[in-house]
Amino acid sequence: MQKEQMTTLSRATFMFPLALVLFEFSVYIGNDLVQPAMLAITKEFGVSSSWAPSSMSFYLLGGACVAWLLGPLSDRLGRKKVLLAGVIFFVMTCLLILFTHHIESFLALRFLQGFGLSVIAAVGYAAIQETFEERDAIKVMALMANISLLAPLIGPVLGAFLIDHVSWHWGFIGIAFFACLSWFGLKAKMPESKVSIPKQPLRYIWDDYKKVLKNRTFIGMTLGLPMVAMPLMLWIALSPVMLVEELGLSSMQYGLAQFPVLGGLIVGNIVLIKMIDRLALGKTVLMGLPLMLLGTAIILLGVIWREYFLYCVILGMTLVSFGEGISFSVLYRFALMASDVSKGTVAAAVSVLMMFIFFFVIEIIRIMYEHFHLWAYALACFTLIALWFTIPRKLLKEIMQQRQAKGEF
Template sequence: MQRTLINIGPRQVAGFCLALTAFELLTYMASDVIMPAMLDVTTDLEADARHVPHAFNLYLLGGVCLQWLLGPLSDQFGRRPLLLIGSALFGVSCAAAFSTDSIEAFNLLRLLQGMGLGFVVAVSYPALQEVFCEADAVRLMALLGNVALLSPLLGPLLGILLLEWLSWREIFLLLGCTAALVWLGLLLWMPETVGVERRDGQQTPRVPFSWRLTCRRYGALLGNPRFLCASLALGLMSLPLITWIGLAPLLLVRVLEMPPLEYGLWQIPVFSAVIAGNLILDRLLQTHSLTQLIQLALWPFCLGLLFLAACALLGAGLGPVVASLSLYAVGLGMSNSAVYRLALFSSDDSKGLVSALTGMISIAVMGFGGSLIAAIGGGSRLEYFAIWAAFGGLMCLPMVYRLLQTTTSDVASPQ
């Protein structure tokens, strides 16, 4: 059983973890399950196919829009009410897509749906860190990452199967109904972690919201080199994977003319590799500090991206590209939760605000980076995707190096 810092029973712990996992999975699933139908969406709404990656990137950017505000608000009013509001907003915007009649309205709803991702990052992640002890929190973050990765792993395949019986509009309605059930689970089982006395006699204090104070706190975080390096590294490290998710429908279905089922099957090696990396992280946590884990993870991470660049230069086919992405994905799975933990505890400020800015920076890097790669032709040829994705991922190395240099051993070591 996980060691909790607040006084809640085993049943509530299990219900909270289950509801939180379901909400995170649903926010990712809303993106990935619809990807096989995106060409149908653009055809039905009489829009250009270029909206396929745009809709995905808008979903990511939606996760950034409110995070700067959600973190400080949850520090004052608590994590529980904010997450309930976020899950309700997500469910309503999914259900509203059922009746949309233009690509502009569809893209706006994708932006609103993506805001649910912002609530996950800015509100639920700090709550998880405040409920559980450090080692358990890192493990649970990695396990949540595994569950979230079931979405891009199984989401396209599930979307293909659902399209046999449902239209893309009905899929969104189904997502909205499922979100209502998740909201009920959060209402029943999510504990409040702000202003509650913990078993160690301490508590996460409520921080009154002030525009001036919030801007000053954000400014102080942006002046923190360790925080900035960790947040930028999080975004750049995930950029190749995010770009693959956004451009795979164009590259595989449109350019390589694969049937949707084959497109879904080609996702399995990449996301299985990320899950494998997370499982390796869980095994190594007992014997390695977080900085040591990141250093180990850089080997498969960098080798995978260098092989990906070589695939582009040599004109290799889809198999070598996916194999290179999979090797990179192992390193990403090993390092992502550890880098997030270092970002969150790089400052003594409230974790709601720190998590919000971490999510804003990392998701903005992924969203703008993915849009840029799509704009310069990453979805037109496999070679273009490979070279730009490899270049974007390797750009994280200076930030990771600086992070490892400035992280003290007492912060990095698991307790």
């Protein structure tokens, strides 16, 4: 396979990531706007509020189930064709969900909407990593993350407004509209792949996946990604139940509580962009994960002293999200570059493993939450970050030592 000439980051070349992040924003707000509305949706469908987190877990499951195909398909057909087709499919599912009247059909369409997550992770992110130089690619990912974070910042407040004044249906109409806009931007600004990829039959997909999954570094770094991202995912999935049902906050107060937490992630990404050229790649991860562990410990203290839980969980999750901001893009780069297999297939493998873990962990913690409430959430967050300090941290140190030996900064 020929090596593609990398592009440097400039105002002109950033137009493609900007179009991609508009679709990413649409997909993310497809979760962040819906989650605060789920208490009203479950009530409308006549089912228990315990179904609320399932909207998110089925969304993630949909992404996991199709990523394995989209990545290799984009290797063979081209990233642009697959990405544009994925955007159209996402728009259609957002419009079809307007006609649902039962929780089962609602969750089925949430599953199909989740395909959009795979389109971004297995196709869009692979295109970013292939297009830009190493540190520029990390900067682009961090910048995209900050723009897409408007979704979880705006989503809860907008979702609360929709519940109080109109209907949750209008949220999906708006999501479909933004996704349509991104389609036009991607069609105009996304570069065609310059990499010459052999047109192998699809049966060779499994051979590529076997090469990827036998790579010890890839497996360790990829399993470390959900450990880092999962506490914030659990916050997004469970915070409506914790803050509104458990603590009695209003929908608007719930929305406002998201600002410091997600603001920490924005600040973390900005710090990463500022520091990435001055530090050895991976150093920010070694700084961020101890902060995340401290944040989860503060959440545990809030469960012990229940009268301070709201303050502790917001402070703790702000530290967690800041640590994730300065860590995740670097870890993702290391995971993607751990294998020499075509990056569509590697990105798909990362996406499948992450989203299946997201689905199962959210569903397990959802069930545990019914019995143990805040303890289930706090212990899950602490355990996930603590686990990162085992094999993933060891592999990260090995990668950094190897890079240093090669003279790579």
